Each structure stands twice: as C-alpha cells, then as structure tokens.
Amino acid sequence: MNKSQSRPLTYPITNHLHLPCRPLVAFVLSLLLAPAQPFLVPLHHAPASRSRPFHTRTKLNNLPPKLSDLVDSMLAADRKIVVVTGGVLSGIGKGVTASSIGVLFRAMNFRVTALKIDPYLNVDAGTMSPFEHGEVFVLDDGGETDLDLGNYERFLSVSLTRDSNLSTGKIYQSVIERERVGEYLGKTVQVVPHVSDAIQEWVLKVAQTPDAAPEVCIVELGGTLGDIESMPFVEALRQLQENLGYKNMCFVHVSLIPALGDPPEQKTKPTQHSVKQMMQMGLRPDFLCCRGTSPLESSTVSKLSLFTSVPNGAIVSLHDVSNIYRVPLMMIEQNLHSMLLQRLRMGSFNDVIKDWKRLADSVDEPESECVIAVVGKYVDHGDAYLSVVKALTHAAMATKQKLRIEWIEASSLCPDDGGSNDDTNSAWKRLKQCHGIVVPGGFGSRGMEGKISTIQYARENKVPFLGICLGMQAAVIEHCRNVLGITKAYSAEFSDDLVKNEEDAVIFMPEGDRERMGGTMRLGARETILKEHSLARQLYGKEKVMERHRHRYEVNPTLVPRLEDVGLEFVGRNTDTSGERMEVCELKKEMHPYFMAVQFHPEFTSRPEKANPLFLGLLRASKEKT
Numbered sequence: 230m231n232k233s234q235s236r237p238l239t240y241p242i243t244n245h246l247h248l249p250c251r252p253l254v255a256f257v258l259s260l261l262l263a264p265a266q267p268f269l270v271p272l273h274h275a276p277a278s279r280s281r282p283f284h285t286r287t288k289l290n291n292l293p294p295k296l297s298d299l300v301d302s303m304l305a306a307d308r309k310i311v312v313v314t315g316g317v318l319s320g321i322g323k324g325v326t327a328s329s330i331g332v333l334f335r336a337m338n339f340r341v342t343a344l345k346i347d348p349y350l351n352v353d354a355g356t357m358s359p360f361e362h363g364e365v366f367v368l369d370d371g372g373e374t375d376l377d378l379g380n381y382e383r384f385l386s387v388s389l390t391r392d393s394n395l396s397t398g399k400i401y402q403s404v405i406e407r408e409r410v411g412e413y414l415g416k417t418v419q420v421v422p423h424v425s426d427a428i429q430e431w432v433l434k435v436a437q438t439p440d441a442a443p444e445v446c447i448v449e450l451g452g453t454l455g456d457i458e459s460m461p462f463v464e465a466l467r468q469l470q471e472n473l474g475y476k477n478m479c480f481v482h483v484s485l486i487p488a489l490g491d492p493p494e495q496k497t498k499p500t501q502h503s504v505k506q507m508m509q510m511g512l513r514p515d516f517l518c519c520r521g522t523s524p525l526e527s528s529t530v531s532k533l534s535l536f537t538s539v540p541n542g543a544i545v546s547l548h549d550v551s552n553i554y555r556v557p558l559m560m561i562e563q564n565l566h567s568m569l570l571q572r573l574r575m576g577s578f579n580d581v582i583k584d585w586k587r588l589a590d591s592v593d594e595p596e597s598e599c600v601i602a603v604v605g606k607y608v609d610h611g612d613a614y615l616s617v618v619k620a621l622t623h624a625a626m627a628t629k630q631k632l633r634i635e636w637i638e639a640s641s642l643c644p645d646d647g648g649s650n651d652d653t654n655s656a657w658k659r660l661k662q663c664h665g666i667v668v669p670g671g672f673g674s675r676g677m678e679g680k681i682s683t684i685q686y687a688r689e690n691k692v693p694f695l696g697i698c699l700g701m702q703a704a705v706i707e708h709c710r711n712v713l714g715i716t717k718a719y720s721a722e723f724s725d726d727l728v729k730n731e732e733d734a735v736i737f738m739p740e741g742d743r744e745r746m747g748g749t750m751r752l753g754a755r756e757t758i759l760k761e762h763s764l765a766r767q768l769y770g771k772e773k774v775m776e777r778h779r780h781r782y783e784v785n786p787t788l789v790p791r792l793e794d795v796g797l798e799f800v801g802r803n804t805d806t807s808g809e810r811m812e813v814c815e816l817k818k819e820m821h822p823y824f825m826a827v828q829f830h831p832e833f834t835s836r837p838e839k840a841n842p843l844f845l846g847l848l849r850a851s852k853e854k855t
Contacts, residue, residue, distance in 0.1 A: 316503025348458035363612030371753030639676030665851035670698030696826030763800035823850035
C-alpha cells in the first residue's frame with residue numbers, strides 16, 4: 230500500500246491548514262452541512278394551548294439545591310413571571326402598569342400575585358418619613374411595606390404578605406444570617422452568586438404563595454434601570470430567566486415619550502437610551518409601555534421598534550386618561566392581554582373585563598359633587614395619605630359622587646400650633662365649606678391642636694366625621710377636654726407630666742418597645758367585636774371584623790366609663806393577650822348624623838369593587854348634607 234492510501238479521510242479544505250485550525254473549521258463546516266433545524270417561533274406569534282405540558286429543564290448551571298428545587302417546582306406547575314422595569318425617571322407609573330397587567334390576567338381567570346423590589350437599604354418602609362417615601366402600607370401579617378403594594382391589593386383583590394416587598398436591606402440581612410450560621414460552608418460570600426441566588430429564591434417563593442398557588446407573579450423592580458442600588462437585582466433577574474426559560478418569564482419596560490415644541494413632537498431618544506442601557510445589563514424588553522400626555526403616533530411606534538428591536542405590536546401607549554381604572558382598558562384596546570398570553574405560551578382566554586369598564590365609567594359619570602376635608606400633618610405630600618384618598622374614591626364611586634378633596638394642614642388651623650392668623654382664617658374658611666371631614670393617622674405633636682379643634686367643630690356643627698388611628702385619639706382628647714371638662718387632657722405620646730388616669734387620655738401600650746423603632750408597633754390584622762345596634766355594626770353588617778393596625782398608643786381604658794356616660798360610646802373592642810382595647814367609638818344617631826372614630830386603618834382594606842363600610846358611611850352622610 231502506497232503512502233497516499235494510508236492517509237485518513239479529511240475535508241479537502243482542511244488539508245491545507247495547520248493542525249490547530251482543523252478542529253474549528255471542521256466544527257463550522259459540520260454546522261453548515263447539518264440539516265436545518267427550526268428556530269424559536271417568532272415573538273408574539275407562537276401557537277398557544279391552555280393545557281401546557283411540563284418540559285424538563287436542562288441543568289446548564291450548578292444551582293444550589295434550594296434554588297434548584299424552587300425552579301423545578303415553578304416549571305412543574307408552569308407558573309409565569311412578568312417583570313416590570315422603569316427607565317428615564319422615577320415615578321413614571323410602574324406600579325399602576327404592574328397592577329393593570331395583573332388585572333388583565335385576573336380578568337382572564339388566572340390567579341395572580343405580586344412582588345415589589347425596592348433597592349433601598351432599609352429592611353422595610355416602617356421607619357421612613359411620609360414626606361420622603363409616601364405612606365406606609367400595612368398588610369394583614371403586619372408587614373410595613375411600600376405604597377405600591379396597596380395598588381396591587383386594590384387592583385388584584387388579593388391579600389399579600391410581608392415577603393411581597395423585597396428590599397436590599399432584607400436580602401442582605403438574609404444572606405448575612407446564613408453566613409453567620411455557616412450555611413455557605415466557609416466560602417467567600419459574594420454578590421454573585423450568593424446574593425443573586427438569594428434574590429432568585431425570594432422571587433420564586435413569593436411566586437408560589439399564598440395557599441391558592443398563583444399562576445402568574447407580577448414583579449416590579451423599583452427605581453430606574455441603571456441605578457447603582459438595583460444592580461444585584463438586575464443580575465438576579467437575568468439569571469432567573471435563564472434558569473426558568475424564555476417562555477416562562479418576560480419583561481415589560483415602562484419609559485417616557487416626552488412631547489416638545491409647538492406643535493408638540495414626540496421624542497423617542499430617552500426611551501432608546503433606556504432600552505440600550507437595559508440590554509447592556511443583560512435584559513431585553515419584550516414589551517414597551519410608553520408614558521406620555523397623548524397617544525403614540527404611528528411614526529413614533531415605528532421609530533421605537535427600529536431602534537429597540539421590540540415589534541410594533543408590542544409597543545403600548547399608556548397616555549394620560551381620566552382615571553387610573555381606565556389603564557387596563559387601554560391595554561386591552563391595544564391587545565396587550567393577548568400578546569402576553571402568546572409570549573408566555575399560556576393559551577387562549579374566554580372573556581376580558583366587563584365589570585372593570587363599568588367601574589371606570591362610574592368615576593366619570595357622577596350624580597353630584599362631594600367635598601371632603603382631609604386634615605393632617607403631611608398634606609403637602611399627596612402620597613402620604615394615598616390609601617385614604619383611594620378609599621374615599623371607592624366610596625364616592627359607590628355613591629355616584631364626584632370626589633373633591635380639600636387638603637388642610639392641621640397646624641394652620643391653630644395660631645398656637647405654628648400657623649399665622651391669615652393662614653388660620655383661610656384654613657377655617659375652606660374647612661367650613663366641606664361636606665365631610667377625615668382626620669387620618671400620623672405621628673408627632675405638630676398639628677395636634679388643629680386636629681382637636683377640627684373635631685370639636687365637626688361634633689358641634691354635626692358635620693360628618695371619620696377619625697383614623699391618631700384621629701380617634703384626638704377625638705377622645707377633644708371629648709375629655711370639652712365635654713368631660715378635663716382641660717389638660719392629652720396624649721402621653723406628647724407629654725410626660727400628665728396626671729395618671731385623669732389627664733392621660735391616651736397611653737403607651739404595655740407591651741410596646743420604647744427603644745427600637747422598626748417593627749415594634751401593634752401591627753397587622755386584628756379582630757374587633759362590634760356592639761349590637763351600633764352604627765359601626767350596621768355598616769359592617771356583622772359582629773366581628775378584621776382590620777389592620779399600626780400604633781403604639783391607645784385610649785386609656787380607665788376613662789372609658791366616664792366618656793360613655795356623656796355620650797361617646799365605645800362600640801368596638803378587641804380582646805387579646807394584653808387586655809381589652811378600644812377600637813371604635815361613635816356618637817348616637819340622635820346626637821350626630823355621622824361621628825365615627827377608629828383605632829385601626831380601614832383605608833387599607835378598601836377595594837374599587839367594594840368600598841370599606843366606614844368610608845361608605847361617611848360619603849353617604851356627606852351626600853345627604855349636600
């Protein structure tokens with residue numbers, strides 16, 4: 230056999246290459262000569278089936294056992310995750326967008342839950358100033374959370390848990406606790422993989438709770454993409470999509486389309502840069518929700534699609550509307566619900582939103598106008614009383630009234646409390662033009678005398694009144710001073726030299742913690758037993774109710790018999806391990822058309838479809854007054 234016959238068979242082109250190059254070229258040629266394989270079905274055009282079989286996952290990464298089990302559980306149940314991010318600026322409407330997407334899934338008979346990621350280092354929102362962060366929304370389990378969770382609960386009609394609000398502080402606290410007990414087996418603990426894995430585990434746990442396991446979890450990433458604080462969360466979400474698979478997780482990016490000039494011209498450059506930055510961090514938006522004052526023009530949509538690689542049909546205009554309940558309807562008009570199902574391979578749907586349309590229409594079709602005064606400490610920051618505003622809106626919708634809120638700074642009602650005479654006269658003039666009054670909760674002594682004077686005016690002039698938390702305590706102090714004659718009656722929260730069981734109308738709860746601030750109040754849902762034949766029981770329609778609390782001080786039970794003797798009836802009480810608590814007080818119908826004060830926060834349980842009974846009673850009484 231000659232020399233040529235002994236050579237191994239090779240591709241002709243490789244005979245002229247050096248040995249190190251041959252394997253690479255052979256591999257490339259094998260790809261080119263291999264039979265054609267179908268690629269993924271194009272985005273938004275994939276066939277869908279409501280019966281979705283479970284496909285096993287190819288384990289590309291060596292995941293920790295706990296995370297691996299959670300991923301397998303998600304895939305086995307075929308649960309989906311929708312992540313909502315924001316660009317250009319904060320406060321762009323991510324919360325309403327996320328809630329509205331949840332409404333779409335809920336309307337298509339999917340069980341939905343939600344998670345809000347806040348990149349700040351606080352463990353929770355409990356110690357944050359209302360001036361800086363808005364209201365603290367309290368959950369049934371006592372979690373003190375971001376106000377966006379209130380939007381989720383109201384739109385989705387679900388009760389979330391404290392784990393539904395994830396902050397950098399919480400995740401680092403969790404990782405450090407694991408390190409302290411040796412869970413990482415001596416390894417160097419790093420942001421990647423340890424923090425990113427912990428974030429993924431948290432998201433997957435929330436996506437599988439509560440007991441009626443949800444089918445879709447809406448995750449809102451707080452802040453603006455590109456913020457240094459959110460980087461670990463962005464990386465964790467990128468990894469999570471790889472672990473779950475493309476068809477099980479999608480991204481909705483909310484961005485701004487400003488209109489400049491005269492006539493206004495829509496500008497796409499901020500969104501282009503926002504999406505570019507998002508892609509540089511490893512995320513790719515499946516949908517663009519564009520905020521602006523007017524609907525997107527077709528040329529704007531085409532330009533956005535060209536520069537962001539998001540299909541035209543997946544670019545949604547979220548322009549200004551008459552009320553936020555129209556946002557889900559606006560999404561349906563642009564077929565977002567159908568595209569979400571196709572993108573996540575979730576099958577078809579039978580019907581979408583009829584009751585929600587009636588709800589949105591009711592806001593824009595009132596029979597009369599009602600003016601409600603909100604007398605508080607934080608009125609310059611509207612989000613500080615967001616749930617109170619929403620609860621009033623729900624009650625106005627139910628009573629077919631157009632709500633107008635008159636914001637009155639409590640301290641401006643009393644010259645001795647920091648207000649000038651001119652401010653005081655103006656504030657009282659505005660207050661006396663209102664059909665009803667709400668004194669909401671708060672902390673600190675500033676404005677307390679103004680609240681007490683407001684309550685005296687409402688009681689003596691038979692103006693419908695609702696006091697909440699500190700508002701109830703102010704009502705009790707007012708009654709002690711002006712009806713019982715205890716002129717120095719006050720709260721132990723603001724004065725240390727009160728005569729015990731005489732002037733201390735409000736006292737510190739025995740089980741309270743005076744040293745630590747965070748998570749030490751009386752928090753969460755507690756049972757209140759309502760007295761038979763009382764107005765509160767008539768409104769609720771039942772003897773026992775569950776409402777959410779957030780307070781350290783309570784009405785002094787020693788003074789209750791004397792107050793009841795002069796007409797202030799304590800018709801709601803709570804009995805727990807620390808003794809009897811005063812929860813609801815009211816004046817009889819013969820004495821006042823509607824005078825109600827509660828220690829709990831009824832605004833947290835109000836829903837668009839079902840207004841809280843106490844706010845409903847206030848708006849009905851105010852309507853009669855008009």
